[in-house]
Amino acid sequence: MIDVRELRFAYPDGRQALDGVTIHVTAGESVGLIGPNGAGKTTLFLCLCGVLRAPPGSIRVAGLDPAAMSERKQLPSHVGVVFQNPDDQLFSSTIGEDVAFGPLNLHLPADEVRKRVSEALDRVGMTGQDDRVPFHLSGGEKRRAAIAGVLAMHPEVLLLDEPSMFLDPRGRRELIRLINDLPGTKLIASHDLALVRDTCSRVILMDSGRVVTEGKTEILKDAALMDEHGLEAV
C-alpha cells in the first residue's frame, strides 16, 4: 500500500531531510513512525501526499506515484493526512463546512457529501456538531474534527502526524480508541511512544533522514536504542 524506495529529499536551503529512506507498509497495517525532532517524519509525510516533490519512481502510495502530475491529482481521494496542528487543517467557518471541504473538491453530489459529513462526524463522536465554529472547540475536539475532515474523503491510507500533540490525557485516550477503530492502512508519526505501542503493530525508527531500524513494537522497550535516538523507552 505504501512503497518508498531510496527516497532522497533536500530542502531549498540544502538541508538533506531524507537520505535514502526505504519503507514498505502493507494494506490494513498500522505502522508507527518514530524518531526525534528533525528525523524527517513530517517531510516523509509531505512527500507521500504529494505536497513536496519526490523523485519519480521513489514512492508509490495506493498504487499512485505522487511525482506524476496526473496521479498526484488523484492522491487526495486515496491518502488522508492529519497534520500536527489541527488549526492548520480546520480552515472553514464551521465544522460541517470543513468536513465537507474534501468531498466537495471530489465533485461528489450534494446528498453524498452530506451523507459523508454525517458519517465522518458520527465516527469521531461529534454527531450533530456541524454548525460549531473551530475556535470554540477544545484541543481534542479540534483533533477529532480534523480527522473527520479526512475520513469524509474515504481514504485507503491515513497518515497521522503527531496526533496526540496538544491533547490532555482524556483526549489522548479517546484518540487512541478512535485510531484503533479507524479502517484502512495507517502510518502514525509520533514522539508519543505509548500511543504508538497502543495503536500500531509495527514500528519504523528514523533519525537524521534515514531509517535506523524497524520491527515489532517490542523495540520500543529497548532503552539503549531509544535513548541513542533521543526517545524514551516505554
Added chain:
Amino acid sequence: MSLNPEHLAPRDSILARRDARWRLAAFALAIFGTALLRTPGPSAAALCLALLFVWIGRVPGRWYRDRITILLLALIPFLVVAPFTVDRGERLWEWRFLHLTDVGLLFAVTLAMKTVALVTLALTLLSSAPLHVTLAAARKLGVPRLLVQLTLLTYRYVFLLLDELGRLRIALRVRGFRNAMTAHAYRTVGQVTGTLLVRGSDRAEHVAQAMRCRGFDGHFHTLIAFRTRPADVLMFVWIVGVAGGLVAWDLCR
C-alpha cells in the same frame, strides 16, 4: 467584548429567513445609498430605517449596543472638530480664529447619523446569517473569488493570530517588559511584530498544504443552497426602493 460576529448565533427573523443573496444585494445597495446622503433629513430617515431593521432582524441589543458604543467613541474626535471646519452659515460662536456655524453643527450631526446608520445596516446584515453563508452569497453575486476566499480565511485566522499576540504579550510581561517610549521597547515591539508575521507566514504555508492534501483546486465549493422566493424579491424591492427614495430626497434638497 469580542468583535467576533460568529459568537452570535443568528436568530430567526423575517430578515434571516430571506435568501442570503437578495439580502446581501439589498443591504449593499442600502449602504451605498446611505453613504451618498449629505443632508440631515434623509440621514435621520436612514438612521430610523436602519434601526427598524435592527428590530425586524431581532439583532441582540447588547451585541449591537457594544459595537455602536465603540463606533461613537471613535467618532468623537471627528464630531468635535467637524462643526469648526465649515465657514458657511450663521456664526453661533466665535473665538479668535475658531468659529462655530449652524451649518457646521448640522454637518456634524449628519455625519454622526450617517455613520451610525451605515454601521447599523452592516451589523444587521452580519447578524442575520453566519459569515460563511453571507460570503457564499457574495460569491454567487459575482464578488471575485479571491476576495471571498481571503475574507473567509482572514476571518478564520485573525483570531488565532490575536491569540498568539496575546501569548507573546504575556511572555513579554512575565519577563518584566513594560510599554515605554524607549528604544528597547520599540525594538521589542518590532521583534514581536516580526515574529507574528513569520508565524503568520508559516501558518499560511501549513494551511495551504492541508488544503492541497484535501484536493483544493482553487475553488471553494459549498453545500449552501440558495433559492429565490417571492418574499425575497419583495424585500429587495422594498429596501432598494426606500434607499433610492432617500437618495432622491437628498438630491432634491
